[in-house]
Amino acid sequence: MGDRVTSGQELLARYTAGERAFPDADLSGAKLSGADLADANLSGADLADANLSGADLSRADLSRADLSDANLSGTDLSDANLSGADLPRADLSGADLSDANLSGADLSGAKLSKASLYRANLSGADLSEANLSGANLSGANLDRTNLFGANLSAANLLKADLLEADLFGANLSSATVSQANLAGASLADTDISGAKLYNADLFGADLSGAKLSGADLSHATLSGADLSGADLSGADLSGADLTRARLDRARFDRARFGNVQLLGTMLLDVDLSPLCAADPSVRHLGPSYVDYKFILRSIRTPNLKDFLTRTGMLEVFIEYNVDSALSLRTDVLKCYNPRSLATVHQTSPLRANSMSLCTATGLPRSSSPSMRSPGRSYTA
Structure with missing residues (x-):
């Protein structure tokens, strides 16, 4: 009875007889659809290309098993041990994997929709x-976890732990990620549009180039996060922590910033009209970084001077930069955008003046924002 199982029929017969241990079984391509194999020990088994759709494998031991290209759609794998298992391209759509152990498993290219x-x-x-x-x-x-390029659209990740997970290029559109831990996660170029990230922890996360349009980031922790080039149009960031975050070149049109916290935040080459008009007002916990592009893009904002004053910028710098921006010819100001930036540089006195102001406050003319010292650089 301790011989190695080599067929699905033999497995079912021995299981029915009360046997449960079938380690290293050779069941590649086996037809086991709808089979009752609860509590079975199939550790190290070869189940490649096997059909286990609708089967009961609850509490089964499938550690180190080969389930590549297997059909496990609708299968009950609750409380199962699949640690170190190989499941590339396996079909697990609609499967029950609640409380299962899949640590270190290979699920690359697997189908887990609605699982x-x-x-x-x-x-x-x-x-x-x-x-x-x-x-x-x-x-x-x-x-x-490696979720590179994964499709998580409309997935429920409430209170999930995604610490330092790799989600580069993944699709999280309309997903629920509220109260999840995404500290240090890589979300660069990820589609998170319309997702719910209420009270999520994104401390130090990389969100550069991410699509966050219409996302709910209210009360989220974004301290130290990189949001450079991110699209936050229409997003809700009410009460979010943006201290020491990078927001250069980000889009904020129609975004909500009520009660957002700023400190050492990089606000370079952005139109912060929504921040200036935030209600309740933005909470400035200390100085943040701005540049002449920020002044140009936000020049028509009624509360710009007040916003800059509350960040701690000296009044003489505020008046000089705002007046210089307003002195631009109307046609040049209207054509301003990232692509016509070279034109603005050539025609605007603000370019040279801003550079000299940076030098006067201890910032070398060639310095980049990332190399600035908080105690010496030109801050707002």
Whole structure:
């Protein structure tokens, strides 16, 4: 009875007889659709290309098993042990993986749409290019998981742990990521439009070039996050912590910034009209960085001078820069945009004046914002 299982029929017969241990079984291509294999030990088994759709594998041990290209759609894998298992391109759509252990598993290119991964352990797993659209990942552990290019649209990631996870180029549009831990995560060039990130922890996260239009980032922690070039148009950042965050070249049209916290925040080459007009007002906890492009792009904002005053910029700098921007010819000001920046540089006295102001306050003319010292650079 301890011989290695080599067929699906033999497996079912021995399971029915009460046997549960089938380590290293050779079941590649086996037809086990709808089979009852709860509590079975299939560790190290070869189940490549097997059909296990609708099967009961709850509490089963599938650690180190080969399930590549297997059909596990609608399968019950709750509380199962799949640590270190190989599941590339496997079909797990609609499967129940709640409380399952998938740590270190290879799920690259797997189909997990509408699967339940509630409180599942996916730490260190490879989910690159996987389809997790509409999946339930609430409370799941995705610590340092590879989600490069994964589809998580409309997925539920409420209170999930995504510490330092790689989500570069992933699709999180309309996903629920509220109260999730995304500290140090890579979200560069990720589509997060319309997603719910209420009270999410994005401390030190890389969101450069991310699409966050219409996203709910209210009360989120974005301290030290990189949002350079991000699209935040129509996003809700009410009560968010943006201390020491990078926001250069970000888009903020129609965004809400009521009660946002700023300190050492990089506000370079942006139109901060929504920030200046925020209600309740932005909370300035200390100086933040601005440049002449910020002045140009926000020059028509009624509360610009007041905003700059509350950041701590000296009045003489405010008057000089605002007056210089207003002295531009109307036609030049109207054509201002990133692509016509060279034209503005050539025609505007503000270019040279801003450079001299930076030098006067201890900033070398060739310095970049990333090299500035908070105690010496030109700040607002």
